[in-house]
Amino acid sequence: MTELTQLTIAEARQKLQSKEITSVELTDAYLSAIDSANEQLNAYVKVTHDKAREMAAASDAKLAKGEGGNLEGIPLGIKDLFATEGVHTQACSHILDKFEPKYESTVTKNLWDDGAVMLGKLNMDEFAMGSSNETSHYGAVTNPWRAKNSNESLVPGGSSGGSASAVSAHLCAGATATDTGGSIRQPAAFTGTVGIKPTYGRCSRWGTVAFASSLDQAGPIARDVRDAAIMLRSMASTDAKDTTCVDMPVPDYEAALGGSVKGMKIGIPKEYRMDGMPDDIEKLWQQGIAWLKDAGAEIVDISLPHTKYALPAYYIVAPAEASSNLARYDGVRYGLRVEGKNIEDMYEQTRAEGFGPEVRRRIMIGTYVLSAGYYDAYYIKAQKVRTLIKRDFENAFAQGIDTILTPATPSSAFAIGDKEMASDPVKMYLNDIFTVTVNMAGLPGIAVPAGLDEKGLPLGLQLIGKPFDEEGLFKTAHVIEQAAGRFTPDKWW
């Protein structure tokens, strides 16, 4: 059984098509892996055993007839942010208690249309707000990775911590995730998995619970670059129900793998060399540069001068949008309601009890920066910064840079309950320092595992591409993956 969960999506697909294995077998292997591991890892908040087996059986019937889609019979985990019809959809928040939508998000519908099988819903930071998956109403997720000679539980990163942990621990073949400031790439880097945030507008946001609408973008977390390419091809689409979704055909991303990076210009932004950055991170970055240079790419030093303003601007724009997006959770129509003396009291009690501390903090920040008298100083200024950040990237690409290489995170995974992070939210926010710029500019970014630090924990590199050049990212990430190898945690759970 364990052998089946070792298969990548590409391998499993091949074996399913050749009828060497069935989807029911594969699905059952994952379900029992989940059942034995989830108590320790807490990656899933809902396992849909029956639905998974039903879907798998239907896939087997198709496969038997030689039919089936791009992901026929492949068992996936779904982040709790995606609406799944009739199934737990709560963005891991108390305020959406018992919410089961009567609709299916476009991204998950695309996956089911291509034959994928749903194993269940994955844990995440509440409303995708967090970088450690500790803000979930359903408790923290544990990273399957541990430091050498340590039993300390580490965070898988966030907000897509359940997705990253489940993929890394082989509790699903691949997982959906979302990224507003780094929520795909940071957990991927912390767990030795591959995560891509596509260009804003590539995946439909319809049916995905909104955090910050102008930044949110869905993408996959997978065990290798090829699997990420296979999954993104199915997740991405056009969608008339999301006007920010682009009307462009989805390329066959997998076909980009194996292409040469010879002659490509790789930009190395000096502003990403932060004070106090661990040596391991700097070493990893240099290693990445060396690999790409060896593969024939040209390395070019570039400047993205407004990088240092990205994080503060992000923590204005994202909470501002969130404070408005989360206003609908008011106890009137669905989810949690705490009765009160009158309507205002009901709102206050419901929202005080329904939202966790980090979500409440961001709603308050967002409400504040949009208030009369502060709007220009905060929100408008942050939007201007956003324009400048975008221009930095445009200038770099106009100079002929094809792809930009940076570290994915400023450190490896830290401990659950880390005191420093818990005492100062800004320290937690710094996790996104290398990733938020990409969301602010709407660009695609991929995190690919590139090595282990001295503690034996995975570290990732980030590649940033031109708008809609996901193919370029897959191609380049594949070169790094080939050089770095793949990283799997030792099973202790």
Added chain:
Amino acid sequence: MTAPELVDTRTPDAKRFIAGATGDWEIIIGLEVHAQVTSEAKLFSGASTEFGRAQNDNVSLVDAAMPGMLPVINEECVRQAVRTGLGLKAKINNRSIFDRKNYFYPDLPQGYQISQFKDPIVGEGTIIISVGPDKQGQFEDTEIGIERLHLEQDAGKSIHDQHPTLSYVDLNRSGVALMEIVSKPDMRSADEAKAYLTKLRTILRYLGTCDGNMDEGSMRADVNVSVRKPGGEFGTRCEIKNVNSIRFVGQAIEYEARRQIAIIEDGGVIDQETRLFDPNKGETRSMRSKEDAHDYRYFPDPDLLPLEFSQEYVDDLAKDLPELPDEKKDRLVNDLGLSVYDASILVTEQTIANFFEKVAEGRDGKLAANWIINDLLGALNKAGKEIEESPVSPEQLGAIISMIQDETISGKIAKELFEIVFNEGGDPAKIVEERGMKQVTDTGAIEAAVDEIIANNPEQVEKAKAKPQLAGWFVGQVMKATGGKANPQAVQKLVRAKLGVE
């Protein structure tokens, strides 16, 4: 919103002043009209806008603000807003932006209303209003400025009277497209405000962009009222929310202006506040003060791209715009020779104007206008019917008028005929034929009647010879004798000839 700078476009006119204890006062009025866009579907969801459906029948996932739902603009609503802007002679903004106006209320499922704040779809325009007619039958035309028109979502409805402790919410209206049409503070009397609303409603109905039914809530007005010493500085205004009839708008202004004047004359100051009009008591009362005003935290809706369209799109809509009341009025006056008074009345409702044009086609315009204004509208009014329900069709009325014009019947008989057709229906020509209502033009028959009356009234003959105006008495007698069917011109001519008067 930082209010646009107030510009006074009007010259103070004593006839509009209100007398107070300390002298005359001038009322300053601006109106914000919410007009429901005529469209099949809501502004950002595919749900139906049909009126009168069961509660919560017209509700999509977007309207109920389910998690992950996104708005998609309904292009028909955009088209209607642009057409309205063109009808208001306004600047059309080819790029506009949707913003979120954030506040909590149970009938606002999203927790924000999607509206347009800084960059509306339509900018400045104008409406010509007509106040009158006065005792001389004159209308006073005044140009009122339009500040802007923007698109926004309507809210749902809270229902408080169906449960002792709970309220219910009906989301059928939630997300329906509204045009908020904001005037400049250019009106100076309740009559002007009423004329503005009437004219705006007429224009919207001509355009077919809003049905203007205030009873059904398709059109509501927020009325901004302040008072000042004539020509002085603008005073502090109060906003009277959601007034739902033109009459109530007039009453609310009259009450509010006098309330403000009384406060100021007593040495008080006006608090800027939102007020409600109570139609039962005919008064306004405070709803919330400026201190309690919401901070709506407007910001551009990140779910929607800026709304952009080409000039060609606007030009195409302009080309297909129907003739609007002002142009129609000018044409009726200039081409058909109607009086301004008659033309003004005919164009107030497009249905009346259309009725008139059908009747007037190929006939005497003035005659058609007289018949519609004096006879048809009078009869409809008495019967409590709208022109759409008129028992007399334009064809029937046209037939009656044609018979007057070709002297088949007299004007007097025509009135009788009209009454028959109004009450019983039928083909007017046939009725005239069957009931022997044709005018007698046979001079022999008329001559005999004239001769007989002259012979029987020698005294009158003498008087008439001395005073030719008295010849009319003979005409009357002859008409009486012929049952009104004699051609009055022919009778007149014969009487005068026989009496030898000119």
